[in-house]
Amino acid sequence: MSTLRAPNPDHDAPEGFEYFPPPLAPAEPGPRRTPAEEARTLLAHSRIATLATLSEDGTPWASLVLFGTCGDGAPVLFVSTLAEHGRNLERDQRGSLMVAAPQRHADPLQNGRVTLAGTFSKPTGAREEEARAAAYAAMPYGRTYAKFADFHLWVLDVERVRWVGGYGVMGSDDAAAYKAAEVDPTYPNAQHAIDHLNDDHADALLEIARALGGYTDATAATCTAIDRYGLDLSVETPRGTAPSRIGFAERVETADGLRGATVELARRARAAAA
């Protein structure tokens, strides 16, 4: 696993190029979800993906699909051989799925997305039953398609996970990490928490940025993301705008645990400033 929280230092940057103003006081970057956790969480709350398969002439073929997800995170497709992607899979089972988070930023490249690459296979036995149920749950007409002999179930054996969370926030994970990773239980409540923090607790966010983020000259802070491990701030300073990741004291274990964790963070920031 490799996760970068600042723009990739390997970029072939022009001399003297500065990404963001650095913190002025020492600050430990907070922990965040692994790429595998990001992927499991995103897939658990999505059903639309883009599939890449290999067309007959060797050209990679991108197509829209609906997908379900098995209990171990394996994505399931239910597609027809009348569609090019269905014929492609019959011929070559290698492929990948790209799943994007809902667009929340004005810049689409700041939104999270994940690519899962691996090999598809037609499930059998108990796995087929699980896959079928997952496909039906995701596809409004899944049960109707099942009456057509040209529709087939495919399960992706995920070999590789690539997650991009925005500029310079990215990482990779392998098959074992993907299978072992948990869905973040706080995900369904994250947007509400972000809106609430920004609308009603801008003062607390500013204190957190100053006392815990190391941005002692911060003039404002906005929450841009929140998860079971902590929150992301966009911090305004006289030196420019910078991202800052602040970790919670403990990982949140329940869907409704974000409120308690942020209250603790605000208390800690106030104590550090006093």
Add this chain to the structure above:
Amino acid sequence: MSTLRAPNPDHDAPEGFEYFPPPLAPAEPGPRRTPAEEARTLLAHSRIATLATLSEDGTPWASLVLFGTCGDGAPVLFVSTLAEHGRNLERDQRGSLMVAAPQRHADPLQNGRVTLAGTFSKPTGAREEEARAAAYAAMPYGRTYAKFADFHLWVLDVERVRWVGGYGVMGSDDAAAYKAAEVDPTYPNAQHAIDHLNDDHADALLEIARALGGYTDATAATCTAIDRYGLDLSVETPRGTAPSRIGFAERVETADGLRGATVELARRARAAAA
């Protein structure tokens, strides 16, 4: 070019399966945009796509990209070799782009999307200038990326277009058709026209379905899509729900021409019923 307006008869359907109740009176299915016109129109109003490229191990790789569009419809990417898709393109220039229309239907498979397949190349001369301007227009930080030596412009030479408009509404076009096709000028006003027809002119839609769509037993009709060639209705009958395509008398040539064309259609339906 092949465009199907009913579910593909090649589906391996169970015996006696009926897609939709047929019209009861003769009705000529109205003309619609070609797959090439659908693609040109969709790309002209989009900047987010999924790119399929070929990874080093031979697996097709799906990734999120922003794109611009040249005057002849050729899509432009501006991507880094630090990203897997950027490295993939340096190694193998074959690829495709999937662009999806905004999600307007409860069932995502009823939404339009297009795949453009072909070969990417790095533009030079005047083409490079055009491509660069198109990329900058689409990407908030395009000009910033340009300072990094690892970012490269790529233009897709479109060889093949595949459009899917929903269940059983699909078709393909070739490179020449794509280049020659026009952007539908009414596209930006389509959603407003659909909402207006459904909210304020349900009676006229019902008359159109009965008199021009051949659904003489229609009890209600909803507009699901509209373009320069005509409109799509979802028609309720005692025999079930059916789609019906109704053509305008003439192709609409201006962005604000949908109103006049639908008024003419309603008048024609009333005259036919009288």
